[in-house]
């Protein structure tokens with residue numbers, strides 16, 4: 225029973241936390257919650273214009289493993305006058321930002337220092353343990369997944385230590401038309417900005433995006449899904465400890481509606497949204513396109529005709545489809561298998577990998593935004609297609625206390641014959657993102673590759689993709705006709721992986737955002753400004769007093 229499992233997990237965490245908390249003075253300086261002993265008395269706070277504040281009413285923070293209350297989340301409302309301070313705070317930021325290449329450039333260096341100190345703190349195993357444990361309490365994924373998320377965040381902070389924040393705002397110059405003239409291109413801040421982030425990466429997504437905003441000179445209002453925003457609150461407290469000015473960033477724990485209301489009234493000059501496509505489209509319309517989007521992914525992997533490293537490929541397929549219970553925007557949603565892989569037993573090897581997943585170590589866990597009924601309904605629709613079948617999984621998890629508002633489902637694969645990848649209607653059904661442990665598998669021969677390519681062209685959301693092949697002709701054929709923003713190619717190709725060292729984001733949408741790299745930060749959080757220096761002298765002819773004719 226998971227109640228036993230949960231108890232065992234808490235015991236393990238307790239040992240960890242006692243070790244971390246008692247031995248670490250820095251943690252005592254900024255942390256306001258104990259990840260192991262979270263309870264109804266663990267109160268979160270909002271940060272508005274430098275002040276940590278509560279609200280009149282509160283919402284419960286629920287343990288996704290057993291439904292118990294593990295915290296109280298602020299619930300700011302317009303009725304109680306709790307939204308206006310956030311609106312005023314954003315409005316107080318000039319559109320020229322808190323710093324830019326001409327004004328307050330010292331702040332680029334300040335952020336380099338903050339990053340250095342924060343990265344050093346995360347190097348302390350007790351502090352990283354604190355954050356991993358906290359994340360795991362609210363998004364129950366394996367410790368390795370939480371650790372990986374924090375490592376990416378740490379490396380990102382290392383990357384922007386020292387002068388690298390300054391280098392983000394590097395400008396260029398072109399010679400002008402005459403002496404004294406020169407044009408210089410700058411990366412300029414937007415001023416007041418907002419960031420809306422989902423539940424699945426409670427630290428990595430908000431930290432990489434909000435720091436990007438701050439680096440470029442913006443003020444930012446941060447809202448993370450309140451199911452998990454306890455983690456970013458503690459991280460922001462750590463950043464204050466590292467010298468981040470308290471008024472640069474506001475944090476609001478709230479429901480979507482009050483956030484939308486704040487955005488409508490404060491009109492930030494840029495919103496960066498990461499989450500579902502439905503909400504992305506809504507915000508995009510409401511704010512006239514001033515939204516940079518990281519939205520849903522129906523991420524595909526295609527195994528080419530050249531078979532090899534079968535164990536590795538099977539392992540990677542399993543990781544891509546089911547790590548973090550399939551709740552990565554980059555999760556493998558569909559796998560196109562060249563029939564050559566059948567002889568090598570690829571599917572059997574994948575099934576054997578799945579059998580190693582367990583609630584005990586959270587290599588499978590709660591599905592936070594899909595219920596079992598919704599998953600079952602989608603599976604039934606797929607199974608209505610002639611020849612479709614369950615390859616593995618397909619059932620609810622048993623023996624646990626995960627509340628029914630969340631899904632709890634076995635890692636599942638549904639086989640759908642390639643003959644169905646024909647009409648738009650069928651492709652729309654087969655290519656629907658299920659944000660949970662479910663993938664579609666199909667197989668093809670080279671003579672049906674065009675059907676595969678047509679399907680890929682139909683997919684609306686072009687986030688990640690993988691072409692598993694070392695055959696350059698095959699790779700070029702697939703890459704040349706597709707557009708996914710983050711695409712891996714080669715025998716070791718994967719769909720998941722959003723590290724700090726490469727671009728991660730969709731392609732083919734002018735509103736598309738990226739995360740983490742210098743290019744992503746510049747692209748999302750700054751805009752181009754060109755200053756044309758024209759200092760004279762005026763030409764000698766002007767001294768004769770004859771004005772040229774107007775034109």
Ligand SMILES: NC(=O)c1ccc[n+]([C@@H]2O[C@H](COP(=O)([O-])OP(=O)(O)OC[C@H]3O[C@@H](n4cnc5c(N)ncnc54)[C@H](O)[C@@H]3O)[C@@H](O)[C@H]2O)c1
Pocket residue numbers: 420421422423424447448449450479480481483484498499500501503504506518519520521552553554593657659687729730
């Ligand atoms: N492309 C990426 O980098 C990326 C990363 C993670 C998740 N995702 C996508 O996110 C989705 C899963 O997350 P979800 O279903 O919880 O997303 P969601 O869109 O429901 O919520 C995301 C965030 O938006 C907030 N929100 C919702 N409506 C809002 C509104 N009207 N105004 C202001 N804020 C609002 C939520 O409270 C939450 O903080 C999946 O589709 C996944 O693919 C994409």
